[in-house]
Amino acid sequence: MIILAIDFTVQYMNLLRALLFPFVPVYYVVTWLRNKCYDLGWKSSKSYDIPILCIGNLSTGGTGKTPMTEYIVRLLQSKHELAVLSRGYGRKTKGFILADEQATAETIGDEPFQFYTKFKDKVSVAVDENRQHGIETLQSIKSPEVIVLDDAFQHRKVTAGFNILLTAYGALYSNDIVLPTGNLREPRAGAKRADCIVVTKCPKTLSENDKKGIVKQLKPLAGQAVYFSSISYSDRMFSNTQSLHLEDLKDKRISLVTGIANPKPLIDYLKAKSVNFEHLNFKDHHVFTASEIETLRLKAFILTTEKDYMRLQASFKSDTSQLWYLPIAFDIDSSNKFDEQILAAVR
Known part of the structure:
Protein backbone atom coordinates (compact mmCIF):
# COMPACT_ATOMS: atom_id res chain seq x y z
CA MET A 1 0.00 0.00 0.00
CA GLU A 81 37.21 26.40 16.89
CA LEU A 82 34.43 25.48 14.46
CA ALA A 83 30.66 25.86 14.34
CA VAL A 84 28.10 24.61 11.82
CA LEU A 85 24.93 26.65 11.39
CA SER A 86 21.88 25.35 9.52
CA ARG A 87 18.29 26.47 9.32
CA GLY A 88 17.23 23.00 10.47
CA TYR A 89 14.92 22.08 7.62
CA GLY A 90 12.00 19.88 8.72
CA ARG A 91 12.37 20.50 12.45
CA LYS A 92 9.36 21.11 14.67
CA THR A 93 10.92 24.06 16.48
CA LYS A 94 11.64 27.70 15.71
CA GLY A 95 14.44 30.12 16.43
CA PHE A 96 17.99 29.53 17.59
CA ILE A 97 18.88 26.16 19.12
CA LEU A 98 22.36 25.01 20.07
CA ALA A 99 22.49 21.22 19.81
CA ASP A 100 23.05 19.35 23.09
CA GLU A 101 22.34 15.91 24.57
CA GLN A 102 18.60 16.54 24.34
CA ALA A 103 18.75 17.26 20.60
CA THR A 104 16.79 15.10 18.17
CA ALA A 105 15.99 15.18 14.47
CA GLU A 106 12.65 16.73 15.40
CA THR A 107 14.18 19.59 17.39
CA ILE A 108 17.06 20.54 15.08
CA GLY A 109 16.45 18.67 11.78
CA ASP A 110 17.93 15.43 10.45
CA GLU A 111 21.10 16.84 8.87
CA PRO A 112 22.17 19.02 11.84
CA PHE A 113 21.42 16.08 14.13
CA GLN A 114 23.72 13.95 11.98
CA PHE A 115 26.47 16.60 12.29
CA TYR A 116 25.97 16.76 16.05
CA THR A 117 25.99 12.98 16.45
CA LYS A 118 29.28 12.69 14.57
CA PHE A 119 31.16 15.77 15.74
CA LYS A 120 29.63 16.86 19.06
CA ASP A 121 32.91 16.67 20.97
CA LYS A 122 34.75 18.92 18.50
CA VAL A 123 32.24 21.17 16.74
CA SER A 124 29.33 23.36 17.83
CA VAL A 125 26.14 22.68 15.84
CA ALA A 126 23.29 25.17 15.84
CA VAL A 127 20.14 25.93 13.87
CA ASP A 128 18.39 29.21 13.17
CA GLU A 129 16.25 30.18 10.19
CA ASN A 130 17.62 33.73 10.63
CA ARG A 131 21.29 33.25 9.76
CA GLN A 132 22.33 36.71 10.98
CA HIS A 133 20.80 36.04 14.37
CA GLY A 134 22.30 32.54 14.41
CA ILE A 135 25.81 33.80 13.66
CA GLU A 136 25.61 36.56 16.27
CA THR A 137 24.21 34.23 18.92
CA LEU A 138 26.96 31.69 18.25
CA GLN A 139 29.54 34.46 18.57
CA SER A 140 28.11 35.52 21.92
CA ILE A 141 27.99 32.06 23.51
CA LYS A 142 30.69 29.97 21.77
CA SER A 143 33.13 32.41 20.08
CA PRO A 144 33.86 30.18 17.07
CA TYR A 233 29.08 3.40 -0.10
CA SER A 234 30.50 1.35 2.71
CA ASP A 235 30.46 -2.44 2.52
CA ARG A 236 29.33 -2.46 6.14
CA MET A 237 26.04 -1.28 7.62
CA PHE A 238 25.37 -0.20 11.18
CA SER A 239 22.65 -0.22 13.81
CA ASN A 240 23.08 1.70 17.04
CA THR A 241 24.98 -1.21 18.61
CA GLN A 242 26.15 -3.53 15.82
CA SER A 243 27.62 -3.74 12.33
CA LEU A 244 27.16 -6.24 9.52
CA HIS A 245 28.84 -6.84 6.18
CA LEU A 246 26.64 -6.48 3.09
CA GLU A 247 27.62 -10.03 2.15
CA ASP A 248 25.56 -11.15 5.14
CA LEU A 249 22.41 -9.89 3.39
CA LYS A 250 22.56 -12.22 0.40
CA ASP A 251 19.85 -14.53 1.74
CA LYS A 252 17.72 -11.86 3.44
CA ARG A 253 14.74 -9.93 2.15
CA ILE A 254 15.53 -6.28 2.81
CA SER A 255 13.26 -3.24 2.98
CA LEU A 256 15.21 -0.25 1.70
CA VAL A 257 13.67 2.96 3.07
CA THR A 258 14.82 6.28 1.59
CA GLY A 259 13.71 9.85 2.15
CA ILE A 260 16.39 11.60 0.10
CA ALA A 261 16.27 13.59 -3.13
CA ASN A 262 18.05 11.01 -5.29
CA PRO A 263 18.24 7.40 -4.07
CA LYS A 264 19.36 6.00 -7.46
CA PRO A 265 23.10 5.69 -6.63
CA LEU A 266 22.26 3.68 -3.51
CA ILE A 267 19.84 1.47 -5.44
CA ASP A 268 22.44 0.81 -8.13
CA TYR A 269 25.06 -0.01 -5.51
CA LEU A 270 22.86 -2.54 -3.70
CA LYS A 271 21.87 -4.19 -6.98
CA ALA A 272 25.54 -4.49 -7.92
CA LYS A 273 26.09 -6.22 -4.57
CA SER A 274 23.22 -8.65 -5.37
CA VAL A 275 21.18 -7.49 -2.38
CA ASN A 276 17.52 -8.53 -2.63
CA PHE A 277 15.31 -5.63 -1.54
CA GLU A 278 12.02 -3.82 -1.88
CA HIS A 279 12.29 -0.04 -2.09
CA LEU A 280 10.03 2.27 -0.07
CA ASN A 281 10.82 5.69 -1.52
CA PHE A 282 9.69 8.84 0.29
CA LYS A 283 10.30 12.51 -0.51
CA ASP A 284 13.41 14.29 0.76
CA HIS A 285 13.30 15.01 4.53
CA HIS A 286 10.05 13.04 4.79
CA VAL A 287 8.44 13.18 8.23
CA PHE A 288 7.19 9.66 8.91
CA THR A 289 3.64 9.43 10.22
CA ALA A 290 2.58 7.13 13.03
CA SER A 291 0.83 4.81 10.57
CA GLU A 292 3.92 4.65 8.34
CA ILE A 293 6.08 3.82 11.35
CA GLU A 294 3.69 1.02 12.32
CA THR A 295 3.88 -0.37 8.78
CA LEU A 296 7.66 -0.20 8.83
CA ARG A 297 7.75 -1.99 12.18
CA LEU A 298 6.28 -5.02 10.41
CA LYS A 299 9.36 -5.24 8.18
CA ALA A 300 11.92 -7.79 9.27
CA PHE A 301 15.04 -5.89 8.21
CA ILE A 302 15.16 -2.19 7.29
CA LEU A 303 18.17 -0.62 5.57
CA THR A 304 18.24 3.15 5.16
CA THR A 305 20.56 6.11 4.62
CA GLU A 306 22.39 7.78 7.48
CA LYS A 307 20.22 10.90 7.16
CA ASP A 308 16.99 8.86 7.25
CA TYR A 309 18.35 6.88 10.18
CA MET A 310 18.51 10.09 12.20
CA ARG A 311 14.74 10.50 11.78
CA LEU A 312 13.80 6.86 12.25
CA GLN A 313 16.00 5.64 15.09
CA ALA A 314 13.85 7.01 17.91
CA SER A 315 10.96 4.82 16.70
CA PHE A 316 13.04 1.62 16.67
CA LYS A 317 15.07 1.81 19.87
CA SER A 318 13.37 -1.26 21.29
CA ASP A 319 14.78 -3.47 18.52
CA THR A 320 18.37 -2.70 17.55
CA SER A 321 18.48 -5.51 14.97
CA GLN A 322 15.67 -4.17 12.76
CA LEU A 323 16.94 -0.74 11.62
CA TRP A 324 20.32 -0.26 9.90
CA TYR A 325 22.04 2.45 7.88
CA LEU A 326 24.72 2.42 5.20
CA PRO A 327 27.32 5.20 5.52
CA ILE A 328 28.99 6.89 2.58
CA ALA A 329 32.48 8.23 1.95
CA PHE A 330 33.08 11.49 0.08
Whole structure:
Protein backbone atom coordinates (compact mmCIF):
# COMPACT_ATOMS: atom_id res chain seq x y z
CA MET A 1 0.00 0.00 0.00
CA ILE A 2 2.85 2.38 0.84
CA ILE A 3 4.57 1.69 -2.49
CA LEU A 4 1.37 2.34 -4.48
CA ALA A 5 0.78 5.59 -2.60
CA ILE A 6 4.34 6.76 -3.26
CA ASP A 7 4.16 5.93 -6.99
CA PHE A 8 0.87 7.81 -7.29
CA THR A 9 2.33 10.84 -5.48
CA VAL A 10 5.38 10.95 -7.77
CA GLN A 11 3.22 10.76 -10.91
CA TYR A 12 0.89 13.44 -9.55
CA MET A 13 3.77 15.79 -8.73
CA ASN A 14 5.33 15.35 -12.18
CA LEU A 15 2.02 16.18 -13.84
CA LEU A 16 1.52 19.18 -11.56
CA ARG A 17 4.99 20.51 -12.39
CA ALA A 18 4.25 20.28 -16.11
CA LEU A 19 0.94 22.12 -15.69
CA LEU A 20 2.67 24.90 -13.73
CA PHE A 21 5.10 25.72 -16.56
CA PRO A 22 3.38 29.08 -17.29
CA PHE A 23 4.51 30.26 -13.84
CA VAL A 24 8.20 29.62 -14.57
CA PRO A 25 8.78 33.13 -16.04
CA VAL A 26 7.10 34.68 -12.98
CA TYR A 27 9.33 32.77 -10.58
CA TYR A 28 12.36 33.62 -12.70
CA VAL A 29 11.68 37.36 -12.67
CA VAL A 30 10.93 37.48 -8.92
CA THR A 31 14.12 35.64 -7.93
CA TRP A 32 16.21 37.55 -10.48
CA LEU A 33 14.95 40.88 -9.14
CA ARG A 34 15.65 39.80 -5.56
CA ASN A 35 19.26 38.95 -6.43
CA LYS A 36 19.68 42.16 -8.40
CA CYS A 37 18.56 44.17 -5.38
CA TYR A 38 21.33 42.55 -3.32
CA ASP A 39 23.87 42.95 -6.13
CA LEU A 40 23.13 46.69 -6.38
CA GLY A 41 23.08 47.21 -2.61
CA TRP A 42 19.37 48.07 -2.49
CA LYS A 43 18.94 45.19 -0.06
CA SER A 44 21.47 44.99 2.76
CA SER A 45 23.76 42.03 3.40
CA LYS A 46 25.92 41.74 6.51
CA SER A 47 29.57 40.68 6.68
CA TYR A 48 31.37 39.40 9.77
CA ASP A 49 34.88 39.64 11.14
CA ILE A 50 35.38 35.86 11.20
CA PRO A 51 35.57 33.47 8.22
CA ILE A 52 32.13 32.36 7.03
CA LEU A 53 32.05 29.41 4.61
CA CYS A 54 28.78 28.85 2.76
CA ILE A 55 27.84 25.49 1.22
CA GLY A 56 24.82 25.45 -1.06
CA ASN A 57 23.33 24.86 -4.47
CA LEU A 58 20.99 26.32 -7.03
CA SER A 59 18.68 23.31 -7.09
CA THR A 60 16.13 22.11 -4.56
CA GLY A 61 18.22 19.22 -3.26
CA GLY A 62 20.14 16.08 -3.98
CA THR A 63 23.55 17.67 -4.57
CA GLY A 64 25.36 16.25 -1.54
CA LYS A 65 25.49 19.22 0.84
CA THR A 66 25.67 16.96 3.90
CA PRO A 67 28.79 14.98 2.87
CA MET A 68 30.44 18.21 1.69
CA THR A 69 29.74 19.86 5.05
CA GLU A 70 31.21 16.84 6.83
CA TYR A 71 34.28 17.02 4.58
CA ILE A 72 34.83 20.67 5.49
CA VAL A 73 34.34 19.89 9.19
CA ARG A 74 36.94 17.12 9.06
CA LEU A 75 39.35 19.43 7.27
CA LEU A 76 39.04 22.26 9.80
CA GLN A 77 38.03 20.73 13.13
CA SER A 78 41.56 20.16 14.43
CA LYS A 79 42.78 23.58 13.28
CA HIS A 80 40.04 25.96 14.40
CA GLU A 81 37.21 26.40 16.89
CA LEU A 82 34.43 25.48 14.46
CA ALA A 83 30.66 25.86 14.34
CA VAL A 84 28.10 24.61 11.82
CA LEU A 85 24.93 26.65 11.39
CA SER A 86 21.88 25.35 9.52
CA ARG A 87 18.29 26.47 9.32
CA GLY A 88 17.23 23.00 10.47
CA TYR A 89 14.92 22.08 7.62
CA GLY A 90 12.00 19.88 8.72
CA ARG A 91 12.37 20.50 12.45
CA LYS A 92 9.36 21.11 14.67
CA THR A 93 10.92 24.06 16.48
CA LYS A 94 11.64 27.70 15.71
CA GLY A 95 14.44 30.12 16.43
CA PHE A 96 17.99 29.53 17.59
CA ILE A 97 18.88 26.16 19.12
CA LEU A 98 22.36 25.01 20.07
CA ALA A 99 22.49 21.22 19.81
CA ASP A 100 23.05 19.35 23.09
CA GLU A 101 22.34 15.91 24.57
CA GLN A 102 18.60 16.54 24.34
CA ALA A 103 18.75 17.26 20.60
CA THR A 104 16.79 15.10 18.17
CA ALA A 105 15.99 15.18 14.47
CA GLU A 106 12.65 16.73 15.40
CA THR A 107 14.18 19.59 17.39
CA ILE A 108 17.06 20.54 15.08
CA GLY A 109 16.45 18.67 11.78
CA ASP A 110 17.93 15.43 10.45
CA GLU A 111 21.10 16.84 8.87
CA PRO A 112 22.17 19.02 11.84
CA PHE A 113 21.42 16.08 14.13
CA GLN A 114 23.72 13.95 11.98
CA PHE A 115 26.47 16.60 12.29
CA TYR A 116 25.97 16.76 16.05
CA THR A 117 25.99 12.98 16.45
CA LYS A 118 29.28 12.69 14.57
CA PHE A 119 31.16 15.77 15.74
CA LYS A 120 29.63 16.86 19.06
CA ASP A 121 32.91 16.67 20.97
CA LYS A 122 34.75 18.92 18.50
CA VAL A 123 32.24 21.17 16.74
CA SER A 124 29.33 23.36 17.83
CA VAL A 125 26.14 22.68 15.84
CA ALA A 126 23.29 25.17 15.84
CA VAL A 127 20.14 25.93 13.87
CA ASP A 128 18.39 29.21 13.17
CA GLU A 129 16.25 30.18 10.19
CA ASN A 130 17.62 33.73 10.63
CA ARG A 131 21.29 33.25 9.76
CA GLN A 132 22.33 36.71 10.98
CA HIS A 133 20.80 36.04 14.37
CA GLY A 134 22.30 32.54 14.41
CA ILE A 135 25.81 33.80 13.66
CA GLU A 136 25.61 36.56 16.27
CA THR A 137 24.21 34.23 18.92
CA LEU A 138 26.96 31.69 18.25
CA GLN A 139 29.54 34.46 18.57
CA SER A 140 28.11 35.52 21.92
CA ILE A 141 27.99 32.06 23.51
CA LYS A 142 30.69 29.97 21.77
CA SER A 143 33.13 32.41 20.08
CA PRO A 144 33.86 30.18 17.07
CA GLU A 145 36.83 31.01 14.86
CA VAL A 146 35.08 29.73 11.71
CA ILE A 147 31.39 29.21 10.92
CA VAL A 148 30.17 26.85 8.19
CA LEU A 149 26.74 27.73 6.80
CA ASP A 150 24.91 24.64 5.57
CA ASP A 151 22.50 25.22 2.65
CA ALA A 152 22.73 29.01 2.67
CA PHE A 153 23.57 29.99 -0.91
CA GLN A 154 20.23 31.81 -1.30
CA HIS A 155 20.40 33.39 2.18
CA ARG A 156 21.81 36.68 0.96
CA LYS A 157 21.29 38.64 4.17
CA VAL A 158 24.70 37.22 5.09
CA THR A 159 27.77 37.86 2.94
CA ALA A 160 29.89 34.74 3.27
CA GLY A 161 33.63 34.98 2.86
CA PHE A 162 33.70 31.89 0.64
CA ASN A 163 30.85 30.24 -1.31
CA ILE A 164 30.98 26.58 -2.37
CA LEU A 165 28.35 25.81 -5.01
CA LEU A 166 27.38 22.17 -5.55
CA THR A 167 25.76 20.67 -8.64
CA ALA A 168 25.07 16.99 -9.18
CA TYR A 169 26.50 15.02 -12.09
CA GLY A 170 23.61 14.14 -14.41
CA ALA A 171 21.54 17.07 -13.07
CA LEU A 172 23.75 20.09 -13.75
CA TYR A 173 22.19 23.47 -13.03
CA SER A 174 23.24 24.50 -16.53
CA ASN A 175 20.69 22.03 -17.95
CA ASP A 176 17.81 22.98 -15.64
CA ILE A 177 15.19 25.70 -15.26
CA VAL A 178 13.66 27.38 -12.24
CA LEU A 179 10.70 26.24 -10.18
CA PRO A 180 7.91 25.26 -10.30
CA THR A 181 8.57 23.10 -13.37
CA GLY A 182 12.33 22.81 -12.99
CA ASN A 183 14.40 22.33 -9.85
CA LEU A 184 16.33 25.60 -9.61
CA ARG A 185 15.67 27.91 -6.67
CA GLU A 186 17.01 30.86 -8.64
CA PRO A 187 18.24 31.53 -12.20
CA ARG A 188 21.47 29.91 -13.38
CA ALA A 189 23.18 33.33 -13.27
CA GLY A 190 23.31 32.93 -9.49
CA ALA A 191 26.31 30.64 -9.99
CA LYS A 192 28.49 33.73 -10.52
CA ARG A 193 28.45 34.29 -6.73
CA ALA A 194 30.34 31.04 -6.14
CA ASP A 195 34.04 31.03 -5.32
CA CYS A 196 34.29 27.42 -6.47
CA ILE A 197 31.96 24.85 -8.03
CA VAL A 198 31.91 21.18 -7.07
CA VAL A 199 30.28 18.64 -9.37
CA THR A 200 29.10 15.94 -6.99
CA LYS A 201 28.09 12.28 -7.30
CA CYS A 202 30.33 11.70 -10.31
CA PRO A 203 31.05 8.15 -11.48
CA LYS A 204 34.48 6.89 -10.49
CA THR A 205 35.25 6.32 -14.17
CA LEU A 206 34.70 9.95 -15.23
CA SER A 207 37.37 10.77 -17.81
CA GLU A 208 39.32 13.98 -18.23
CA ASN A 209 37.49 14.63 -21.50
CA ASP A 210 34.16 14.21 -19.71
CA LYS A 211 35.29 16.70 -17.07
CA LYS A 212 36.27 19.21 -19.73
CA GLY A 213 32.85 18.79 -21.34
CA ILE A 214 31.11 19.49 -18.02
CA VAL A 215 33.25 22.56 -17.37
CA LYS A 216 32.32 23.81 -20.82
CA GLN A 217 28.63 23.38 -19.97
CA LEU A 218 28.95 25.16 -16.62
CA LYS A 219 30.87 28.11 -18.12
CA PRO A 220 32.63 29.14 -14.90
CA LEU A 221 33.92 32.67 -14.51
CA ALA A 222 37.63 33.38 -14.55
CA GLY A 223 38.96 32.35 -11.16
CA GLN A 224 36.09 29.96 -10.41
CA ALA A 225 37.73 26.58 -9.87
CA VAL A 226 35.64 23.51 -10.78
CA TYR A 227 36.16 20.29 -8.82
CA PHE A 228 34.69 16.81 -9.24
CA SER A 229 33.65 14.57 -6.39
CA SER A 230 32.11 11.15 -5.93
CA ILE A 231 30.52 9.17 -3.16
CA SER A 232 31.23 5.58 -2.30
CA TYR A 233 29.08 3.40 -0.10
CA SER A 234 30.50 1.35 2.71
CA ASP A 235 30.46 -2.44 2.52
CA ARG A 236 29.33 -2.46 6.14
CA MET A 237 26.04 -1.28 7.62
CA PHE A 238 25.37 -0.20 11.18
CA SER A 239 22.65 -0.22 13.81
CA ASN A 240 23.08 1.70 17.04
CA THR A 241 24.98 -1.21 18.61
CA GLN A 242 26.15 -3.53 15.82
CA SER A 243 27.62 -3.74 12.33
CA LEU A 244 27.16 -6.24 9.52
CA HIS A 245 28.84 -6.84 6.18
CA LEU A 246 26.64 -6.48 3.09
CA GLU A 247 27.62 -10.03 2.15
CA ASP A 248 25.56 -11.15 5.14
CA LEU A 249 22.41 -9.89 3.39
CA LYS A 250 22.56 -12.22 0.40
CA ASP A 251 19.85 -14.53 1.74
CA LYS A 252 17.72 -11.86 3.44
CA ARG A 253 14.74 -9.93 2.15
CA ILE A 254 15.53 -6.28 2.81
CA SER A 255 13.26 -3.24 2.98
CA LEU A 256 15.21 -0.25 1.70
CA VAL A 257 13.67 2.96 3.07
CA THR A 258 14.82 6.28 1.59
CA GLY A 259 13.71 9.85 2.15
CA ILE A 260 16.39 11.60 0.10
CA ALA A 261 16.27 13.59 -3.13
CA ASN A 262 18.05 11.01 -5.29
CA PRO A 263 18.24 7.40 -4.07
CA LYS A 264 19.36 6.00 -7.46
CA PRO A 265 23.10 5.69 -6.63
CA LEU A 266 22.26 3.68 -3.51
CA ILE A 267 19.84 1.47 -5.44
CA ASP A 268 22.44 0.81 -8.13
CA TYR A 269 25.06 -0.01 -5.51
CA LEU A 270 22.86 -2.54 -3.70
CA LYS A 271 21.87 -4.19 -6.98
CA ALA A 272 25.54 -4.49 -7.92
CA LYS A 273 26.09 -6.22 -4.57
CA SER A 274 23.22 -8.65 -5.37
CA VAL A 275 21.18 -7.49 -2.38
CA ASN A 276 17.52 -8.53 -2.63
CA PHE A 277 15.31 -5.63 -1.54
CA GLU A 278 12.02 -3.82 -1.88
CA HIS A 279 12.29 -0.04 -2.09
CA LEU A 280 10.03 2.27 -0.07
CA ASN A 281 10.82 5.69 -1.52
CA PHE A 282 9.69 8.84 0.29
CA LYS A 283 10.30 12.51 -0.51
CA ASP A 284 13.41 14.29 0.76
CA HIS A 285 13.30 15.01 4.53
CA HIS A 286 10.05 13.04 4.79
CA VAL A 287 8.44 13.18 8.23
CA PHE A 288 7.19 9.66 8.91
CA THR A 289 3.64 9.43 10.22
CA ALA A 290 2.58 7.13 13.03
CA SER A 291 0.83 4.81 10.57
CA GLU A 292 3.92 4.65 8.34
CA ILE A 293 6.08 3.82 11.35
CA GLU A 294 3.69 1.02 12.32
CA THR A 295 3.88 -0.37 8.78
CA LEU A 296 7.66 -0.20 8.83
CA ARG A 297 7.75 -1.99 12.18
CA LEU A 298 6.28 -5.02 10.41
CA LYS A 299 9.36 -5.24 8.18
CA ALA A 300 11.92 -7.79 9.27
CA PHE A 301 15.04 -5.89 8.21
CA ILE A 302 15.16 -2.19 7.29
CA LEU A 303 18.17 -0.62 5.57
CA THR A 304 18.24 3.15 5.16
CA THR A 305 20.56 6.11 4.62
CA GLU A 306 22.39 7.78 7.48
CA LYS A 307 20.22 10.90 7.16
CA ASP A 308 16.99 8.86 7.25
CA TYR A 309 18.35 6.88 10.18
CA MET A 310 18.51 10.09 12.20
CA ARG A 311 14.74 10.50 11.78
CA LEU A 312 13.80 6.86 12.25
CA GLN A 313 16.00 5.64 15.09
CA ALA A 314 13.85 7.01 17.91
CA SER A 315 10.96 4.82 16.70
CA PHE A 316 13.04 1.62 16.67
CA LYS A 317 15.07 1.81 19.87
CA SER A 318 13.37 -1.26 21.29
CA ASP A 319 14.78 -3.47 18.52
CA THR A 320 18.37 -2.70 17.55
CA SER A 321 18.48 -5.51 14.97
CA GLN A 322 15.67 -4.17 12.76
CA LEU A 323 16.94 -0.74 11.62
CA TRP A 324 20.32 -0.26 9.90
CA TYR A 325 22.04 2.45 7.88
CA LEU A 326 24.72 2.42 5.20
CA PRO A 327 27.32 5.20 5.52
CA ILE A 328 28.99 6.89 2.58
CA ALA A 329 32.48 8.23 1.95
CA PHE A 330 33.08 11.49 0.08
CA ASP A 331 36.03 11.77 -2.31
CA ILE A 332 37.09 14.86 -4.24
CA ASP A 333 39.50 15.03 -7.17
CA SER A 334 42.39 17.45 -6.76
CA SER A 335 41.70 17.34 -3.03
CA ASN A 336 45.01 19.00 -2.16
CA LYS A 337 44.14 21.99 -4.33
CA PHE A 338 40.60 22.14 -2.93
CA ASP A 339 41.80 21.85 0.68
CA GLU A 340 44.35 24.60 0.19
CA GLN A 341 41.69 26.88 -1.29
CA ILE A 342 39.49 26.35 1.77
CA LEU A 343 42.38 26.83 4.18
CA ALA A 344 43.42 30.00 2.36
CA ALA A 345 39.86 31.34 2.62
CA VAL A 346 39.91 30.69 6.36
CA ARG A 347 43.30 32.34 6.77
